Amino acid sequence: MEIDELERRLSELSTSEIAYKDGMAFDWSIMTEHVEIDGCPVRKIGQPGFAYAQPGMPRGLTIRKNSRFNAVPEHVHDYVELSYVYRGRCPQTVAGERLELGRNEVLLLDALCPHAVAALGEDDIMLSMTVSRSFLRRSLESSLSRESAVSRFLFNALNSETDHRGHVRFHCGESRRIRRYMQEMLCELYDPSPNGPEIVLRLFQLFLAELMDCYERELVRGAADGAAGPTALVTGMLGYIDREFAACSLEGMAAEFGLSPNYATALLKRHVGKTFRQLVQERRLVRAAELLCGGATAGAAAHAVGYENMSFFYRKFHDKYGCTPAAYRR
Structure with missing residues (x-):
């Protein structure tokens, strides 16, 4: 038809x-x-x-x-x-x-x-x-x-x-x-x-x-307009982390939404059950895994998602996926 x-x-x-x-x-x-x-x-x-x-x-x-x-x-x-x-x-x-x-x-x-x-x-x-x-x-x-x-x-x-x-x-x-x-x-x-x-x-x-x-998008617009409730603010912050995970800070994110860092942390913890740092780590590791599947080396994947300390990256990756980046890539 x-x-x-x-x-x-x-x-x-x-x-x-x-x-x-x-x-x-x-x-x-x-x-x-x-x-x-x-x-x-x-x-x-x-x-x-x-x-x-x-x-x-x-x-x-x-x-x-x-x-x-x-x-x-x-x-x-x-x-x-x-x-x-x-x-x-x-x-x-x-x-x-x-x-x-x-x-x-x-x-x-x-x-x-x-x-x-x-x-x-x-x-x-x-x-x-x-x-x-x-x-x-x-x-x-x-x-x-x-x-x-x-x-x-x-x-x-x-x-x-x-x-x-x-x-x-x-x-x-x-x-x-x-x-x-x-x-x-x-x-x-x-x-x-x-x-x-x-x-x-x-x-x-x-x-x-x-x-x-x-x-x-509607919730994020509400957050940007300053007329947002908790749901809109949390949605906006999660979107910010999804976009800026490789190089973002709690202070920078809080300023983006006109919040204090302590209040931003409290909102995330109350509504998502995780801290800013935990959410950033999760997002970085998920993206690193995607890059490894695409053929990137462990060093290139770690650098691309914002890790400077390779030992820390290896430890966090193993905690999440139960194997080394090299084994995951295979």
Whole structure:
């Protein structure tokens, strides 16, 4: 399927959308199941078995276009939902907060996060991805670098936020990758190829990786603007270490974020469980191992990542990898 055909398919009014446009209203009273959220009954919509099974999609993931001209009252689900605005805008009320998603933005909603969706206009296209929590966790783990302190921290922070706050908004309107990955997944949905589920699985993992990059960039911008909370500051410092590990100091990093060295150390220790020195050593050793695999000598690898004392480098490398640099290189 070509993108022009996808655009036509998404714009086409369904039978129910034509009815809604003509004034018919969906009878939400047939959804009789409710759950109690903060002492108030909230309607529950959808069933896990239906949500996680769709032809051509990997088990645990479905994608459906939201009906236009039909408001959806406050409700919760049994599953995690990712709302994606393909075109136009989508006003929502999420956990009592009014927000409006713009083109190419994504909203992650935990299963028990109450939300309502206003009626969409004809030029507003929103897609809902329903995801099992286990599928989301596995996909996140596959999407992120196992060696990146930033990735590990963001993974834990995102899981914490979705478990407790209930929703995360990704301001990714300028990301070309988010749109491309979504378009390719939709093409597989409407015109499946023989290996469609595997292709969609890989695209979804790339989609998540780009979401996390957008999330990190937004947090780092908040840190740079001086309006950052602890999560943004720690993310910014971890990114700084990832970039500057070969020649950085605690004092230099703290000054970059307008912090005292003692406060920077306390933030890292509290939120990551490691000191600045430990994080720098980890990053240097990971990069040295990569260089050794690429054919570099131990001396060249040590020098490239900031070690001047070879004995210290050999000792730290052996502590992490259980062998000498020469043995690792072989």
